[in-house]
Every structure is written in C-alpha cells, then in structure tokens.
Amino acid sequence: MHHELKILPVYFQPALDGSKPFEIRDNSDRNFQQGDTVTLNEWDGERYTGSRATRQITFVTDYAQQPGYVVFGMKELPEPDEKAVEQPSTIYFMAGVRETKTGEELAWMTGTYPDSMHINDVMADMRIRLIPTKSDFQVIVTAFNAVKSIAKKVEGPRA
Numbered sequence: 001m002h003h004e005l006k007i008l009p010v011y012f013q014p015a016l017d018g019s020k021p022f023e024i025r026d027n028s029d030r031n032f033q034q035g036d037t038v039t040l041n042e043w044d045g046e047r048y049t050g051s052r053a054t055r056q057i058t059f060v061t062d063y064a065q066q067p068g069y070v071v072f073g074m075k076e077l078p079e080p081d082e083k084a085v086e087q088p089s090t091i092y093f094m095a096g097v098r099e100t101k102t103g104e105e106l107a108w109m110t111g112t113y114p115d116s117m118h119i120n121d122v123m124a125d126m127r128i129r130l131i132p133t134k135s136d137f138q139v140i141v142t143a144f145n146a147v148k149s150i151a152k153k154v155e156g157p158r159a
Contacts, residue, residue, distance in 0.1 A: 001031075001033065001036045001037075001120070001124075002036065002037045002038070002039070002120075002121065002124035002125070002128075003030060003032065003036060003037070003038045003039070004038075004039050004041060004128070005023070005025070005038055005039065005040055005041065006041055006043035006048075007023075007040045007041065007042055007043060008042075008043060008044070008045065009042055009044060009049070012040060012042040012051065012053070015040055015053065015055075015074075016040075016051075016053050018076070021073055021074055021075065022071055022072060022073050022074065023038070023040075023071070023072055023074065024065070024069060024070070024071050025069065025070060025072070026068055026069055027062070027068060027069060027070040028068040032057055032060050032070055032072050033057065033060060034057055034058060034059060034060055035056070035057065036056070036057045037054060037055065037056050037057070037077070037121075037124075038054070038055050038056075038057060038074065039052055039053070039054045039055075039128060040052060040053045040054075040055065053076075054077055054128075055074035055075060055076060055077060056074060056075055056077050057072045057073070057074050058072075058073040058074060058075050059072060059073035060072045060073075087114070087150055087151070087152040088114070088115045088149065088150060088151050088152045089112050089113060089114045089115055089149075089150045090112070090113060090115055090146050090147075090148070090149050090150065091110055091111070091112050091146070091147045091148045091149075091150070092110065092111055092112075092113060092122060092126060092144065092145065092146055092147060093108070093109075093110050093143065093144070093145055093146075093147050094108065094109055094110075094111075094123075094126045094127070094130055094141060094143065094144045095107070095108040095130075095141070095142050095143040095144075096108075096127065096130045096139045096140060096141045096142055096143075097139070097140050097142055098138065098139045098140065107130050108130075108143075109126065109129060109130055110147065111125070111126055111129070112150070113125070115149075123141070123144060126144070127139055127141060
C-alpha cells in the first residue's frame, strides 16, 4: 500500500539525507505495514513546498508509543532506470482532474510498469506522478486503462 504524508521542513531534510530513517506517526487510520511505500510531502504549515521523497517501510513497531502511534523505519527507493523495464510489462494510461482555488487542473500520462507490480501500486504511482502534490486538493482519476502488453523476450536460436 502507498501512503501520502505531510512532513515539516525541520523533519523533511533529515529524512531526505538519511540521518532520520524513521517516522513516528498516528496509525489509527493508516495501518502502516512493512513493505508499504510512503511519499513524504514537505509541508511548511500553510502549503506544500513541492519537495517530496518516496521511501519504503522496512520495520513497524508500537513499542513505547502513545496509543494508536507507531514508529516505522524506512529506506530510500532506488531511482528506476527509465530505459530498463522488467518484462513482461504493460503500458498504462491515466487521466485526472483536480479542483483548485482557480478552477480545474487536468493532466494525462502513460507509464510502463512490470507485470509483477500490483495494479493498486501502479495506480498509486501514476496518480502521484500525474499531478504532483501542491495543495490539499485530491486528484480525481477520470480514466485508467492498460494500453499495450509487452511480452517477455525469449532468447534462443534464430531460424
């Protein structure tokens, strides 16, 4: 599962540079689990700054925490090689809209994802990339579909 989280600048920079590889969070409505991903969206108390970092949760515990809170460890996710795609894979299309104070913001994109990736994770990743988080307004996905499947290359003798 993927979680979008606000984080103040005083905590964002240490999380970004790795000196704070953990978060203490209210878990009453999240159910953080090992293996989940989180996007830390820097929030200055009034608005998003546009800085963000995605991490994978490596460990979760509620030991010595206030009721409903957990501490989770996290690690940086490696940057994907945009040219190297695990095969078999699928190309997906997504379109979306977000209400803003001045109207609507529309966007669309395509992305190639390995078939081993769960469809919910594909949707979460595309939604984040579709319209980067800049405010409290949620992106509404208006279209999502598979466009093309790419079969795994079979190595062998040529005829």
